[in-house]
Amino acid sequence: GSPSVTAVPDYDGRLKAIFGLDLTQLKSMADLSTSSAAALPADVGEFTLTVVEDDVLFDASRPLRGTGVGIIQGNCTIASSSNSFFNGLLWVSGDLEVRAPSYLRGLCVARGAVDVRGTGGDYAEIEYDDKIIDDLLVRMGRYRTSKSVYEIGGIPVLALGGVE
Numbered sequence: 001g002s003p004s005v006t007a008v009p010d011y012d013g014r015l016k017a018i019f020g021l022d023l024t025q026l027k028s029m030a031d032l033s034t035s036s037a038a039a040l041p042a043d044v045g046e047f048t049l050t051v052v053e054d055d056v057l058f059d060a061s062r063p064l065r066g067t068g069v070g071i072i073q074g075n076c077t078i079a080s081s082s083n084s085f086f087n088g089l090l091w092v093s094g095d096l097e098v099r100a101p102s103y104l105r106g107l108c109v110a111r112g113a114v115d116v117r118g119t120g121g122d123y124a125e126i127e128y129d130d131k132i133i134d135d136l137l138v139r140m141g142r143y144r145t146s147k148s149v150y151e152i153g154g155i156p157v158l159a160l161g162g163v164e
Contacts, residue, residue, distance in 0.1 A: 013109045015071070018091060026071060027051050044068055044086075047139050055094070058082050064090075064102070069136065075112070078102050080119055087132050100124040106132040 016022055027033040031048040034040070037056040044050050044066035055074040058064040064084035069091075076092045078084050080099035088106045090096075095112035098104065100122035108114075108126050118124050 013091075013111050015091065018109060023051070023071075023073070030071075031068075044070060047136070049140065058084050064104075067132075067136075069140065076110075078104075078124075080122075087129075088136055089133065098124045098126065103127070105129045106136070 012018075015026065019026060021029075026049070029049060030051045031045065032039070032041070033051040033053075035053045037052055037054045040050070040052065040056065040062065042062055042065075044064070046067050048066065048068040049071075050068065051071045051073070053073040055076070056072050057077045057079060059079040060081050060083070063082040064070075064078055064086045067087040069089045070086070072090070072092045072094075074092075075094035075096075076090070077097045078099060082099070082102060084102040084104070086104050086106075090104060090106070090108045092108075092110040092112070094110070096108065096110035096114045098114075098116040100118040100120075102124045104126045106127075106129050116124050116126060
């Protein structure tokens, strides 16, 4: 598009500023929390919280699909021909590279560089959509149970609390 490069106003894109929680707390509430991108399913699911502490590549064999919140502690690449279609909030601690055809709706926050490119007649789009964010807040944000395991007197105990 034109302009091909643009400046983004300053904002606080840290996890704590965006979610109000740190990484440990988010991992304890996640539907999937992994240190390996290889553990990601083919589809992130519907209204899920996924935390990956690794660089992630979404491609034709594993596109980014689903609705929810994705937290990537590393770089995120959405490769060309991945046909990715994601609704939700994607937070990336590193660089975000998006290639066509792909369509991300909701909100994307990247702490590093962002590079979005179409190819030929295909488009790579990131579209802010406040309705999707509102839907995430209603369906996921009011109360989410922590899945943390704590030791009390040497005995592992599953936390039963939540965040409201």
